[in-house]
Amino acid sequence: MVPNFTRPPTLEWVVLAVSAYFATILNLPFWRALLQAIDTSRLSDWLFAATTGVALFALINLALTLICTRHTFKPLVMVFLPVTAAISYFMWEYGAVIDVNMVQNVFETDRREAGDLMSSGMIGAIVLGGLIPAYAVWRVPILYRPFWREVRAKVPVCLFSAATAGAAIMAFSMDFTSLYREQKELRLTVTPLNFVTATIDYGKRKLRMRPSAPKTFAADAKRGPTWTSPSRRSVTILVLGETARAANFSLNGYERETNPRLSKVQGLINFPNVMSCGTDTAQSIPCMFSGLGRARATSDISLRREGLLDVVQRAGFSVLWRENQSGCKAVCARVPTEVLTGRKVPSFFNNNESSDGVLLHKLEDKIATMPGDAVIVLHMMGSHGPAYHKRYPRRFERFTPVCRSSQFSHCSVDEIVNAYDNSLLYTDHVLAELVELLKAIDAAGRPASMIYVSDHGESLGEKGVYLHGMPYALAPDVQKHVPMLMWLSPLYQSSFGVDTGCVALNASAGLSHDNLFHSVLGLLEIQTKNYLPQLDIFAPCRRPAVPVPTLGTAAP
Secondary structure (H helix, E strand, C coil): CCCCCCCCCEHHHHHHHHHHHHHCHHHHHHHHHHHHHCCCCCHHHHHHHHHHHHHHHHHHHHHHHHHCCCCCHHHHHHHHHHHHHHHHHHHHHHCCCCCHHHHHHHHHCCHHHHHHHCCHHHHHHHHHHHHHHHHHHHHCCCECCCHHHHHHHHHHHHHHHHHHHHHHHHHCHHHHHHHHHHCHHHHHHCCCHHHHHHHHHHHHHHHHCCCCCCECCCCCCEECHHHHCCCCCCEEEEEEECCCCHHHCHHHCCCCCCCCCHHHCCCCEEEEEEECCCCCHHHHHHHHHHCCCCCCCCCCHHHHECCHHHHHHHCCCEEEEEECCCCCCCCCCCCCEEECCCCCCHHHEECCEECHHHHHCCHHHHHHHCCCCEEEEEECCCCCCCCHHHCCCHHHCCCCCCCCCCCHHHCCHHHHHHHHHHHHHHHHHHHHHHHHHHHHHHHCCCCEEEEEEECCCCEECHHHCEECCCCCCCCCHHHCEEEEEEEECHHHHHHHCECHHHHHHCCCCCEECHHHHHHHHHHCCEECCCCCHHHCCCHHHECCCCCCCCCCCCCC
């Protein structure tokens, strides 16, 4: 088949050109990853790379030839080229890969987080790599044939493409098998296959998440015998960090002082060996509140079944979720929720967004109005990237110079790390301020406590990877190893019979998000058959609780 340049090209030739563009320019992240995975000093590996290119081009051409007709070709090009250009740039810039969880993050993020990714580089990639080529294809006059002639013309093209791809793969079958088994992330960099399959999987997941009455969980939940003593009106605060990695907490041995205030808090317990449920918020939060553990929890579990907050509420506690992020992933769907994201409180509105200090704004007043014993969740914006410099007020910029761009290629690794560490300094400040607030509450006769844990970690350029969201099995430990802290007031310790010295001695044990659900139930002495004492970090450190008098009388 030879093109006739004196008349418009047929559909097959234009599809061929678009396929070549997809296989080369729009797959640059794949080619970079492939060349890093092979031995470029060997001719055989270069031949394998070239054969891979032939197979990729042939498979893309086969797929496009099958689905493209006179009615679908140009609309598909107008959509797929800009989207693929954006995804290719994202993978190139941050060393990321695309799977169903990454697609979920894209669809479920808010405008603030999405805006941080819209750098000049991203816009340039969409325009130059997507919109302009798409417009050029749109303007090309194509010679379309009647339907059955079009079908007959497609048959040899499809057969040739399939045969070419098959021959290329068979020629290096052992190399293909071994490489793609060992380097599973490679297939997650192949566009448009990666985001098409991931989007389909996400669509299936959403169908399973259609609204329905959640299944009751731990219906037998009730308070234990400790609660027969007079009412204490205790306050338990669970702080969900965002994108904080344990490796950069000075409490865990990091050479920089990123926890200057928390390191001075008397009675603070640091847990240095905690692993997350997932590598993004959509995976981790539903998992840690589910009580099922990482092996069994899914990202839609919060919609399908009750979780920790439902159980706590059923046991008679007042529950409140305070939000400064992009949502609770349905874990707070059935409890009172206060969204502070974007609220323009003067003292806490910086960089056109609410800093995490807003979570403490009038918190003491809020606690005073909650009846009985209170359990409050504070969901932080934390260190969410790539705009780390927006996550803290300017006065916390101790480590300089900092990266002030979401386009990491414009910054050095040191500048990126400096901005990230400054965001941890601010988290340290917010948590220390919270402890001071809880001390005052304890002094007023109400037992008070704080548990802090991050939802996942972050990559900061190790092996060329940034941000988070890698598939769990492939993700580096820095995306899974998270900080966790605890502080219990003296009155809280005596009220709930917790020996914090014992907890501190065991704090270095290997823990995970799986422990959170059962530890909170154990700490609050909520009894249910779904409670697993072996996952309760407080269980080995119980002592008889000291009865606490009713508010207004002297504490023993």
